[in-house]
Amino acid sequence: MFLMESSLTTTARTRTALQSMAGVRETGSLTKIPTESAFLSGPSSMTCMFGFWAPSFLGQCSNGQQNSCPTPQPPQGGRLSSNGPFGNGDNVNAVCDDGGYVIGVSSMSCVFGRWAPSMFGACTNSQRYSCQVPSPNPGMALSREGTLRSDETVEASCTENMKVLVGIRSMTCVLGHWAPNQFGECVDVNQLGTVVYSDGNGQVIIKFRNSTDIQDLGNGELTIKYYGGGYGIEQVKGYTGTPDSQGSTWSIQNGMIIKDGVQIPSVGYSYGTVKLSGYKVLPPNSGISPIPGRIGVTIQNNVVYVNGNPVAERTDTLKKSDGRAFSVNRASTHCKN
16 A cells, blocks of 8 residues: 555645545646635646655645735836736736837736746837927928837927928927937028929929039048039928029929929938048030939949949049949938947
8 A cells, every 4th residue: 555645744735735636627747726816836646666756756736925916116107917816827017108009028927926028119209219300491381399119209390481402391209219319401592493383382393403513622522512403392481582484384283293293203302421542523515424313422433423423433443443333322421430
């Protein structure tokens, strides 16, 4: 006769595991004992086989305080999905307020008195990921002020008559940083080119300037200011000028430019400043062919093209001899080669 019970009464957890096996439910490796709402993690019974116990140990009961978990700190900018108490095996989730979401850990589990992982991440609507709205540039107004949460946007507009906002018009807070990180500038509409049409409500069609201004700083350093040409639609505050139609009939239909009854491309205002080192200015009759259809600045085969026209050449032709090209988009750009 095997004395199983007498040999298994050495610990409290063993006695608990051996209580009234009737009604025990198995869920994977977890056994629930129908006393005091306890939970058993691990084997709930053993069998004597030829002098050895199989398995060789019993599981651990979790109905004592030593296996409960304290209420965790809620995430910054949020709250807990439940308030506890939390026993072994319980889960709790982070819930962000006002439509935010968690960056990092969003769920934790109570494992024998400890939370795994040990702390939550932070909500995107928390102070950690917020952005302070910058001060507007002179002659500019912003749509928002104060502090914005991540994913919120602020827009800029010009406050002075006859001014146009060129460049970046809106910025978005992205996890504590502005993208882009600065606005454009308000300039007089006549600096952009020639106004060929006005709808009387501030919307105008502009034929943009197409020019290049190169300054040779010496020692192979150049500063290139360029304007891309083409036509575009701009919103001008308090426009009071007289458009120069240049002998054509213009209109704006569904955001499209119509010239003499035909739709033409609206390319927008393309401009910028590029600083280069190791280049020299090309004369007008350099013999290098232009590249049709290019807008902005392109460097290809050691030659700088502005709006497709060659304007400068690299002085050290041993560098970048593979003919690789890169493009510089609108706004202020500084290149070092």
